[in-house]
Amino acid sequence: MSTAHDPAGTPAGLPAGPRIVLYSDDVDVRAQVRLAVGSRLEHGAAEIEWLETATAPAVIAAVEAGGVDLLVLDGEADKVGGMGLARQLKEEVYDCPPALVITGRPQDAWLASWSNADASVSRPIDPFELQAAVASLVRSGSVAG
Template sequence: MPATAVDGVSEGVASAPAALTVAGSTESRAKPKCVEEHMQQTATVLVYSDNSTTREQIRLATGRRPAADVPQVEFVECATLPAVLAELERGGIDVCVLDGEAVPAGGMGVCRQIKDEVYDCPPVLLTIGRPQDAWLATWSRAEAAVTLPVEPVEFAAALAGLLRARLSVGT
């Protein structure tokens, strides 16, 4: 599945071993026309954290599709701020998930920076260490925030909401 590497981290579609693409899988079946017309095939989610375990938790909480009415998700994982900026400059990112506890560049500071510097910046879902840090998520201009450790239902709902908003605008 790996397509490219960003700071030694691969890009690919989130999947469990049982969901690998094989001949005759659901990915090769034709989708109903109404679904194809209203939904792009995949959404690209940038995941930034210096901690590979946190990135894995985010991928697992999202699954292949965070909600039935949003496209399947492909992940671009970044472990450093320069990698995040390079991926955003390349374009094609639908939502960013930033780890507020990352070091040395925390997700809150990264969020504020990209909101200032990136034209048509994708919406940001920020993971925060404590509920009391929600005000910092507001300061950073994140559209949504969830606490760590990631709670899968809450996380998937927040991500799906941002994907719906972003994709309904047509960007």
């Protein structure tokens, strides 16, 4: 599922919003992340373009296609976890976008570090912490859109 915005509908003078790939095999986790982060990184900013994926191949295809500003990966996803996927992408993709991994518990932060993730947030998801982490990672890189 992709929740896209129309760049032509962006208010005058604003660049297109960030494009964020959100990976989890659990639709409820994806909904929690979108709700916690919101539709914009700050008041008056362009809308976030969410590209929701439930499979690792879809994440890899999105990254290879380019134009992605951030990866938000569920470390607890079945089949291919977000931590392993982050490590694979960071090692195999030149100029890989920043990656934020959602871990199952705070004690798993070291695993997120192993995965070469740029940041991690643990469950239960704190909306303020997640939004701040996403905003920081998007601002630290240039918006690809």
